[in-house]
Amino acid sequence: MQEILMLEPIFVSRLWGGTRIKEHFGYEVQDSNIGECWAISAHKNGDCRIRNGLLKGNTLSSVYKEHRELFGNSEEPVFPLLTKIIDASDDLSIQVHPDDEFAREVENDLGKTECWYIIDCTDDARIVYGHNAATREELNQMLDDGEWDSLMNSIPIKPGDFFYVPAGTVHAICKGTLILETQQSSDTTYRIYDYDRVDDKGSKRQLHFDKAKSVISVDKAAKNPEPTTYEEENCVRTVYVSSEFFTVEKWTTDGPVRMGSTNYKLFSVLDGKGTVNGSEISKGDHFILTSAASSIVLDGNLELIVSFV
Template sequence: MNLYPFKFKPILKPVIWGGSDICKFKHLEPQDGIGESWEVSGVKNNVSVVADGPLEGQSLDELLAGNTTRLVGKKVYDKFGKTFPLLIKFIDARDDLSIQVHPNDELSAKRHGSFGKTEMWYVVNATPDAFLYTGFAKPMNPELYVEKVKDNTFTDSLKKYSVQPGDVFFLPAGRVHAIGAGCFVAEIQQTSDITYRIYDYNRKDAQGNTRELHIDLAKDAIDYGMHDSYKTDYTPEQNRPVELVSCPYFTTSLLELNAPLSQDYSNLDSFIIYIGIEGSGHITDHKGNKVSIRQGESVLIPADTQNIDIHPQGALKLLETFIK
């Protein structure tokens, strides 16, 4: 079977903090309260399904089982096996998300039989007062952490960033973080749904119940180190990839195009995912396959693709991610 660039049916997640922008951004019928769209997912019970083409209706798990190294690359398959290693999301926060942290590979394997969760955010849109938390702004240790959560002063110790479109944040497993109201982000992460909720502003649901917290579990998962800045600095350039993040789990670049771009992947040995941030265009590969891409769409390029050409229609902004 000839593998081709794949689009998947979005998995929309209604949540109490979700907004109304995801469906509009993705050119879907309006729905309110959608907090996340899972674009490419191998998470159990949330596996993506091919949207079109000869393999329409197949799940990502089925694609991987039938094609292994052709789909993800030999190095990637040897490392991650039959689990697709990345989860791609759009997140629309109408209200503040909880303060949380994700365990690393070692702790996740021990406690949950899962991968850890290192991730990154690219801010797509933001209201004028939008912000997020990431990392510590003041010295912290396990004992002080517990004390400050209990007396409702934990957020005072976190680094708070006002955000605007184009901002990038890398969040290795162990870094405390939270998305604030008014943020619309693209998230690239390891395939894991393990989250330890630390603090939720003492909010209650309609029945008067507070959400479950994982204060003790998080205590051993947190990286208590401090950094001067937790924001990723980069200089945008036209018509060439600009690397934003490179780690063992993914490498992500920004492409801002107003002219065609050719990409040679013959030595990569990994799948590639393109995430549409603005504009539209199309992608052709060396096999003669052609796929359109526009704002709000994500396209998975199989690892057996040697090269592609990207043709913007006017201007096109994409995130490109793969595993080195």
């Protein structure tokens, strides 16, 4: 059985995209307006292919369907996680995502709880994270009146920050920000406000006001869990979040690291180079260590984001 699945990223042009993804990671991409890199994905809207081993050329969705033994014999009907890198050279729309129940009923998709690791950003970068309405009535009135500045909770950010964004949380990634996003495998987004922008054909993007009003949380404010850091031999491991949807950690290694592994894990190399179970890896690589591996052996100076169910 194949221990390591190296993924071929998929690059997506966006109205608010730029060149930072290819410049930061050295990807060979011609488009100058890349907004998203779907780095580890089995979603129908961006299904990555395997680029190594016996399964080379297969899509991740087909490997997940046909080789569940590589994924701990998971009973989830679709591969549950999706890793993206996002370059916001302009503000993304103010938006919200539905939970599983709403998304399955209305969109035939998973809900979308996500989280962000800030890879890099400008000194004045900010994000929208939650809102300031006390009741649903106040929320709906402020939405109807377009009181965006007073409604939205805008906060400054810096490289290395982490934000957990549960379904129902109003949010927006703003200009000058490069992030790694870990999320449920969903592509359902409800736009609330898009700054009246138009695309290259002069058309405004679709908004989803009614659906957004149905799923925005009012009774619980956006709140980040406190990270926990563990210093282990040649590895500093920071656990950012551990929820019913995913666990996300950052590993910084300095020399050989060996640990047991009981289930598959998703890895994104943010910096450095080295090896994993004997295979070479470097900045910009994304891979899955499958359940065929009983241990993880890392060597080198590496900075990785690791996620798993």
